[in-house]
Amino acid sequence: MSEEQPRNAQAGQRQKQHEKAQRQESGNAFANYGLTRKNEEFIYQLNKQLDRLGIAKDKRDAMITETVTKLQAGQKQGQTAKALFGTPTEYAKELKNPKPKDEPVDNKRSFKLLSIDNTLIFFSIFTFMYGLMFLLSPEILKTKQYGSSGITAIVLVAVIGGVLFSYIMLQLQPRGRTKRRPLATRILILVCGLVLWLGIYMLASWLPNIINPRLNAWVYIVFGVVAFGGDMYFRNRFRVSGIYPGGRRPQRR
Template identity: 90%
Template sequence: MSEEQPRNAQAGQRQKQREKAQRQEKGNAFANFGLTRKNEEFIYQLNKQLDRLGVAKDKRDTMINETVAKLQAGQKKGQTAKTLFGTPTEYAKELKNPKPKDEPADGKQSMKLLSIDNTLIFFSIFTFMYGIMFLLSPEILKTKQYGSSGITAIVLVAVIGGVLFSYIMLQLQPRGRTKKRPLATRILILVCGLILWLGIYMMASWLPNVINPRLNAWVYIILGMVAFGGDMYFRNKYHVSGGYPVGRHSQRR
């Protein structure tokens, strides 16, 4: 027993030396990237976690190189690895199991999808609302100026409102992984957006009747129902999440 203990101690010491040598080798390799010490440690731990998760070496090298490039760009802006990616363990899991590509993310696709979604729902709200109003109060139809109840005005308000509020909602979302606009800034953005949209609504109501015809009440109701059904189909097909400011959500994850 006394002879086995020194042997085990020697084996353990050799193992520690090998691990230390491997760590130094990896550290030296990452040192060539021009990263800060904390970012080098992040890359080392990330590589270790990817290896632990069973990611193949060729894929692991690609992931590491892409992460290093992002870190190098982030360092110029004063961003750390933790700010950009979170912890090495979390980011390793994210790299191994990326989100499906068809999920809307920040960018042009998300803006486009949200704009279409918001336009459809705004159009359905206004057409259905005016259709019900005209059925319940036929005397409204006797007004000479069609104003905001004209179909052209409704389309303009819906389209511009859809694009405007999609942009606003994207601006209100956290930027990156941890940054979030101050509450006062978010309130100001939302208020300015509402004022701008109300201004567009008022201007659309001045359109002449010849280019802004008013449709039958039942036509408005049918258009509203079709637009709402189309929006539900659109959201389910393209997995749209979020939407206009009252907080509709379609779960996709």
């Protein structure tokens, strides 16, 4: 028993010396990158974690190089490795099993997705609103001209409004390299869009009853609920969030 203890102590000492030599060798290599001590330590630990995960040396070197490049850029803005990547263990796992990136969404597809999203929202708002109005004030149903409460008028206003405001949104907040328009131009686009939509709303209210029937109050409410639920599914399915579909993942802070 007494002989095993010195052997274990010697083995432990040799292991510590080996790790120290390995750390010095790696440290000397990482020192050439001009990183801070904390960031150098992060790269050293990241390299160890990647090795433990069985990443081949050529791939590991490429991952380290890419991480160092990001760290060098982050250092100029005062960002640390932990703020950018989290812990070495977490980031090593992320490098080994990267999450699929969101596909870039071009303006044409953005316009299409936004139009569908806005159309569903407008349709759900108008149908639910009229359904509720008819339930609370049945006397409204006695009017001879169905006007904007007719189903055809609601569909027209919702579809045209969805397309129109999607165009306006993309004009106010352009994507990619498109330059942002001056404030006066953006205000003018917004005002013109609202005036045009209100004009379409007024014209739709003059549709004859024969092609613009008024439905039962509960039917309108059901339409509103179904349209809202359908829009929530659509947004989740195509990642339509805020004013743009296909939103990026938030970066770590």
